[in-house]
Amino acid sequence: MIKKSFSALALVLIGAFSQAQEIKFQEYDLPNGMHVILHQDNKAPVVTTAVMYHVGAKDELANRTGFAHFFEHLLFEGTPNIKRGEWMKIVAANGGTNNANTTDDRTYYYETFPSNNEQLGLWMEAERLTHPVINQIGVDTQDKVVKEEKRRSYDNRPYGNILTAIKEGLFKKHPYKNTTIGKMKDIDSAKLEEFKTFFKKYYVPNNATLVVAGDINIKQTKEWVSDYFSTIPKGEPIVRNFPKEDPITKETEITYYDPNIQIPAYLYTYRTPSDKTRDAKVLDMISSYLSNGKSSVLYKKLVDNEKKALAVQAINLGEEDYSIFAFFAIPMGQTSEATLRTDIDAEVKKLQTDLISEEDYQKLQNQFENQFVNSNSSIQGIASSLATYHVLQGDTNLINKEIDIYRGITREDIRDVAKKYLNSNQRVIINYLPEKK
Template identity: 65%
Template structure:
């Protein structure tokens, strides 16, 4: 049996090594500070153009939250050369697709086009950066869009506000205490000048990385990049605040009542190190061990065998300044939230007090090998990885080397990190309950 396990692992690793070919790229800076990353892959006639800006919810004024996410919407309104409402029509009529997303650390825009439309993708993103039109009609329109998004994803969605509540209690000083959706009141009371100033501060070439990936010619693409983005003036240097949280030294108990649910949930949240810290990678592996799939420890125990929970989950949210590690469950039948938390703690204690088995360790490694391959299996995925690794990790080459970090993690490190971070006196215990909104 051991031989079969080792043979299967060897075959998987060999296959992964064949699939996960090295991603070649070239990177450089324009005179205005825009960082450019080019990746050529002529296997299919498709190209992705993307721009990531180093601005997220954590960069907002505490009295003006929601701005970064708001701009994700607002900067599709139009430019001096793109009439209002025409952006998406231009993209779709040329066989393309586009989207954007925002986190607490960055904002990302991208287009996917047939490769003969590369110049169009570059023009669109240069227009967004150089000639955005930020006027009252656009702001008012997007306020309505964001209000509807808030209602749909947070206020009227089952369990829609658990992460918001966890952030409030885990972070007392740092801007991670609010979510990217921000406050609708802040957006409603903001002036047009507030929005224009936010744009001038953060949407500048020296706060961005442009990635062009796919069926391109490097020399020709460099010329187009220079032509479209070179004339954009460099912005003022951004002054960033580095806010440190006091350690959590005793359990923080909290509750929140959600009228959209009938089954309660319990969440345990731990404040963890920033995404570039080796311990953050180890916590990724711990979350996989505990709840990734039906064979994971928590699922097998609480859902499959003991039938005490409808659902269990554990995940590590890695971010630029701090991470958040979450474990939670929904009870089944007469089982209580404290009962579930006790069962979860038993599994954490096992990790803290003894090494996980070699078999479980190899299973985790196999899963991360598979995730590594899948993350870079498409041109748009590669573009995203290149931008993120440069901007948030200051190491673009991680697209090829990050898997080596996971491969190097030992069972002893998994035990040590569990002991270091996953303790009762270092967490928030959130009971998420049915009923009227009377959170405390």
């Protein structure tokens, strides 16, 4: 009773705190279609200027994979007004930091400066969009950089190509079958004009969302945004018509070999609905219940108590068109794949049949309340969330409302969603094995 009362009290206190953290913002469109989101927070003298382009790996041609990620690097090469190699130096010299990242669905660039350099951040992002230098020198330079990243993070890293195996198993038609970093042969065989064509199609204001967050003056910021971005010509509308995947109705099994491992891994993978759906949020909670932390169901059973696995995890990877739910397990000693599968399936069956305990449910709610608060604990985090909710979810105010979706998920929802998506006839088993000698 004491533990249960404490959990309920903690939920109330955290809920009250998160309500107090409402993120206020203004949003509007420029005449050229660029979406602008402004968030004023004058508590600290910093400002983040960020642009999210609605272009990712899924937008690439079949034989030109890796383009979206390549541009994440290429667009730091400079402009007519920023000499090659000077981008990072300008940022650092003005007390700032910057970075970029790419997913299957979008590409994101940002700078964080002391607030007296807000105008500099806006100018730099406008430069990037208006007239980046895309030439053979830059392509050749970034080709080497990306190849090294691929070697370090994927090809030479133990278990580094697990996502490659998952995508190849789950997707046959949709471009999610390709990885974000792509195939280096596609980049190597591309002509310079193809890079310019990709930029012209996707790096246009009507495919971009600008976020300015932090210690700003709204009126002044709007004037600068208009000065730097409103005259950039609008691009052609982007039409997406990706092929739909056939439902998975029969369990299949594939094998993938990794020369960098000595111990196999086994994956049980499911294609699930878009991250925009409520069911995707329920699957988030299911993954947390099963494997978030040492007190989670699968960790306690397979790693801690029965010593059958070195590692076990349930992952929900949300994406714009489809999502991925995957169980990942590395066996301990002579534990067989069949044993791991049977034990994982048994826990899934419990979810599909019985309601989780009220105590476990309150624990889940507390975890998601904490995640919500922490995701908006910095100006950089707020800027990223604002852009993501607008571009990928279609509702910027989910930065405040999404937690209510999780709060509304019931124990019955958890049971029903597990029963709907996590069945053996809906999955692909992946045997991720050491390469044969």
